[in-house]
Amino acid sequence: MTEARTPGAAALPQTPLMAADSSLPSVEMDPVEYTLRKRLPRKLPKRRNDVYVNMKTDFRAQLARCQKLLEGGGHREICVHGLGLAINRAINIALQLQASSQGALQLAANTSTVELVDDLEPDDPDEAGEPMTRTRNNSAIHIKVYYPSPQ
C-alpha cells in the first residue's frame, strides 16, 4: 500500500538529495551546506501524438494510452519520449506496441541529451551562502512508432 503512493524514482525530480549533517555536534562539518532542489525538466510544446513516459504512472496504462492513439485516435505515428530512468520503459512500450501489432508498426529511435537545472540553496545563508545553480545532462530517447506508408 505504501509503495503505491510513494512514487518510484522517476524522470521527475525528487527534492532533497544532499542534505544537512546530523544535528549532533560534529567537529568536522562542511562549511556550507546546501539543499538541492531540482527543477522540472524543460517542457516542450506537445502535440497530440506525443507521449511522455514517466515512472509514476502504471506501465499498462501508458501502453494502453499509446495503443489508443494508434488505433482509435487515428494517428499514423506517435512519438514516445523517455528521460533518464524512463528510457527503459519507453523502449519497452515501443517494443510492446510493435509486438502487439504483428509487425505492422515500425520504430525509429533517436537519442538526445537534455539539460537539467538544479538549484543549490545554502542552509546557512548568512555566512558564505551564495545560492548556486548547476546544470547537468541526462539522456533521453525519442521513439517514433509509425505505420510505414504503403507504396
Add this chain to the structure above:
Amino acid sequence: MSGAKQRMREKKLSKQPASVQYTSSPLNSSQSGGSRNGRGTPMAGRHSSSYGASPGGPSDRGGWVRGHQKDGGDYEEELPKYITAAAFAVARASEVQAMLKAVTKVTGSCHVLGAIPKHMRRRAMSHNTKRLPCRLREVANRMREKSLEAGPKKKEQPKNKSRKARRRHGNLLLEFNRRQRKNVWLETHIWHAKRFHMLKKWGYCLGNRPTSKCYRACYRAMSNHCLLQDLSYYCCIELQGDEDKLLACLSQLTSKETGPTFAAVLTLSGQRQGSTTVYRAGQYPSQPLGPVTFLWRPRTPGSSHRQLWIWAHPALKQNLFPELQSVCQCREPIIPVVAPVVTPAEPTPSPPHPGPRQVEKTPGAKRKRSARDDDAPPGKKILGDGTRPPSAPVTWTSASTGILINDLTMEIVRYRLIGPQSHAVLTEALEAATDCDAVSKAQASPLWWPQHCKDQAQMTLHRQQAEVFQTLKGIYSTGEVPPGTVLGLNVEDPRLALPQKRTQALSIVTAEQDVDEKRRELMLKGVPEHCCQSSLWDRFVRDNVTDNKLSEQEINRRKREVLVPGSRLSPTPLQSRVPVLMVHQPGKQVGQEMSGWGAGWDLLLPKGWGMAFWVPLVYRGVRIGGLKMSLKHSQNKGAPHFPHDFPDCPAGVCFQREQETELLNKFKRRPPAKRTNYVKHGCLAPFRCPWQQLVEEWELITSEATEVGSSAERRGQSRGEPGVRPGPATAAPSSFSVLRSRKSLKLLSSWCRPTTSKGQRSLRAREQAPLDAASGAAFLTTHVRAVAWVRLSLLSKGRPELHAQVCVATQEDLQRLGNKEAAYSGPLEHPHKDRFKSKVKRRKKGNKKAAPAQTSSTTLPTSKASDPDPPLAPAACSLHPTSVSSGAVLRQTSASPSCPPAPAKGPSSSCAASPTNLVLGLWPDPLPSVTSHCSRVTLGWVTQGDFSLSAGCGEALGLVSLEGLVHTLMAQPAEQRGLVLLRNPSALHYRWAKINVEA
C-alpha cells in the same frame, strides 16, 4: 324509543331490498327478511342495538359511545355485526352537510393567492393580477383595490433622492466611501462584488469564492494555465535606513535556524524575494508572529542607504508593526501635512468626509450646484487606506538609528498570477513602455516619464529590462525561472491595447539560437541585479503616476476617435507609462511529487491602477480565484497557510477562536435531531484543537514512560490530572510552539520515511542519525512542548476533513495492514455513549417546567454530587507509549468508551459551573484527556484537509505533537514507519495515512 319512531323506521326498512340481510350474531339467526332484522324491539338485547339506529339518542348506552363513560364503563365484547345503510346515512347527513359547507366557504384569512396551488403561483402576482388565472382575477382585483385604499394610510418611507440622483457618479462615490469606512474595499471590489461571495475579514471586503461553480476549473487554471488573485490586502511596510543598522535590528526578529533571514545574500542584493518567519524580538523559538515575505531595493552605487519592503498578512500586521517599531526604536511619528488640495502628490488620500458634510449643510435645490462649485469634486474616490483618518501618522522615524518606518498599506496593488502560463499572460497583457518623442522630452513636464526619459542611464536600464521581459516570452513554464526572481519594468497602460475578445494567452516557444542563449541565462542566473530596479520604489514617481492616471472616460473618448475601431491607441498618451515590479513566486518546493506546482508571478502596481491592469489581465483568459482558492493553492503546494495553520501565532489563535464560534453557530443552527453527535463519535473538540492540552498530555505520557518505577498511586494522580485541569485557554496562551528549525525538520523527515520503499533510492546518500532511543531523546530535549507540521496523504480511500484526528496505530493494526488483507482499510472506533444527552434533556424539561433557570442549575449540582469520585481519565493516558500499541492496551482502551463512568465525570463538574454551554452532541468545556479518549491515542489534528486534485488522493495538512510523533516512530517497525491513522470528527472509521515531514 317511541312507537311513532319505530313505525317510521319500519317503514323505511321495508324499502330495503330483500337480498340485504344482516346477521347480528351467529346464534341469532334472523334470516326472515329485511323487515325483521332481529332488533325490532328494544328488548332484543344490548348487543343487537345497532349504531345507526339511534341517531339522536345519547342515552342509548348500547350503541357506540365516544370516549370513556363513567357509569357504563365496560364496552361490549362484540362489535355490532351489521348497520343499516339508510339510517347510517341519515345520521351522517348533517355532518356531511357541515363538511360541504366548510369546504365551500372561504375562511376569513384566505387570500386569493393562497387558493392557487404552489406550482401555479408566479412572482409579483398580487401586483399584476393578469398573472392570475381568469377565474380569480376579479377577486384579486377587489382585494388589490382594498389594499390600495388602505395603503396610503401607512407612512411612506421618505426617500429624499431619486434613484437617478443616487446613481449619479458623485453621489454614488459618496455612498461607496461611506460603506468602506469600516472595511476597506480593494480597487477591484466592484468587479469582485458582482461575481464573488464577499467576506468582511481583517478590515477588508474580500472575495471568498466565485458565485459560479468553478472549483475544478480554477484548479485546472492553476495547474495548466493561470489563476489571478487580488492580494492588495496584504500590507506592505517599508523600512529605510543604513543596511547594517537595518540588518542589526531585524536580526532580532528572525533566527537563522528557520531558514534564510533578511540578510541572505541573494535577497539582500535585491535579486530575489525572500521569505522568513518573524518572532517577537529575541524570543525564538517561542512567540512567533508569522511568516512574511520581503524585498530589498537593489543597492544604489555608493550609498549604504537601503529600502526594504516587508509584506505581511493584515492579521499579522497589527502584531508585527509595533514589534518593528520597538526593534528599530522608531517612536517619533511624522505627521503628514494634511491636504492642501493643490498638491496632488500628497501621500495620504484626501479625506472622504468634507464632501458629504458640505452636501448635508446646504439644503434643497442648491445642493448640487454648491457641491459643484467646490474646487474639490464632491466625492473623491478613496485610493489607498480610507479607514485611516487623514492626519494619522504613517511614518515613524528614529533619531538614534536613523531608520524610517513607513506604512504602505493599500499604497501598492499586488496581483498574484498562479500557474505555468502566468508569464505568458503577463507578457501578452503588458508591453514595455516606449520612449517618448523629442518634443515632449524637451519641454518641462509635471509627468515623470519625460523626465525619466531624459536620463540616459535610466533609459539603458529600461531597454535592458525590456529585453529580459521579451526573453520571458520564450519560456515554456513559469517554474523554469529561478524561484523568487524580481524584474522591474516600465510598462504602457494596458488599457490601450485591450483585445476585443477574451482570449487565452499561451507562451510562444521559439527555437532560435539567439533567443535560446538568453533564455538559458535567464533560467540559470535569473534576472541580472541591476534589472531589478524599478521606479515603483520611488514614492514621488508612484504618486505622480497615481495622480495623473487617465480616467476610463478619457481613454474611451480617445478610443472612439481612432479610425479603425478596436485598434491600438496611438500615439501613446504621456500619462500612460507605469512602473511595475514583477516578482516570481516559487511553486511547490517540498515533497517529491509535483515539484514546482503552483509557481507564478506577483505583479506590483502603484495604487489607483488596479482596475486598469485587472481587466486586461482578465481578457487574457485567466481564471479569478478568491480566498478559498488561495487556501487550496497552499494546500496543494504543501505549504502552511497563514492564519489557518499557525496556531502558535497570535493571529492564528485569534483565527481559531473565530473559526470555533463560526462552526459552533453553524452547528447550532441545525435542528438537534439532525446534528452530528460528536460525543458519540468520540470527538472531543470538533471545532477547535486544544493544542496546549495535547502537548501537555504527551509530555506527561513520555515522562511517565521514562520513570519506570513510578508507583501506581502517582500514576493515578497524573492520570486524573488532565481531567481536572482547568481549560487550556486559561493557561498561558501559547506555551507550545511549532517546530520550524530546518535542521530538526530534516532529521525528523528522514526518520519519517519508511526505509524500504521505492522512494528510498534517493536517500541513500544521506547520513543522518538513525532513529533510536538516544537520538530521539536528545532530539526531544532540544524541543520541548513542540508540535510539528506534517502532511498526511491517505493510503486508500477517504477524504480528511477539518479537525480530523491523527492517531497512533496499534501493533495489531499494523500487523493487519502488513498482511495485505484486501478489504482492510483501517480499524473502527466503537461508538461512545453520550452521557450528556439525558442532562441536556433534563435541563430542557426543567426550563420548560419552571421558567427560572435557577431551579435547573440547583438540581444539576445535586445530581452531580451523587458521584463524588474524582474525575478519571481513561487508562491509556498513563500508558507507556511504546506499549501503547500492545493488544492488552487496545482492549483496555477500547473498553473505556463503553464503560461510561470514566469519561463522564470530568465534564460533569463543569456543566454544573456553566450550565449554559451544554450543547447536545458536544463535550462541555473542560475536556477530559484528549489523547486517550478514543481507542487509538491521539497525536494531533488536521488543520486543512481535502481530496487533493494534484495527488489524486485525500491529503491533509496537520500538526502533531512532536513527542508523540517521535515516540510513535520509535515504536514502529522500520518498514511501516510513519504510518498513522486518521479519523474524521464525524466518522468512526480510521483510515491509514502516511506522515510526511517536509524540510
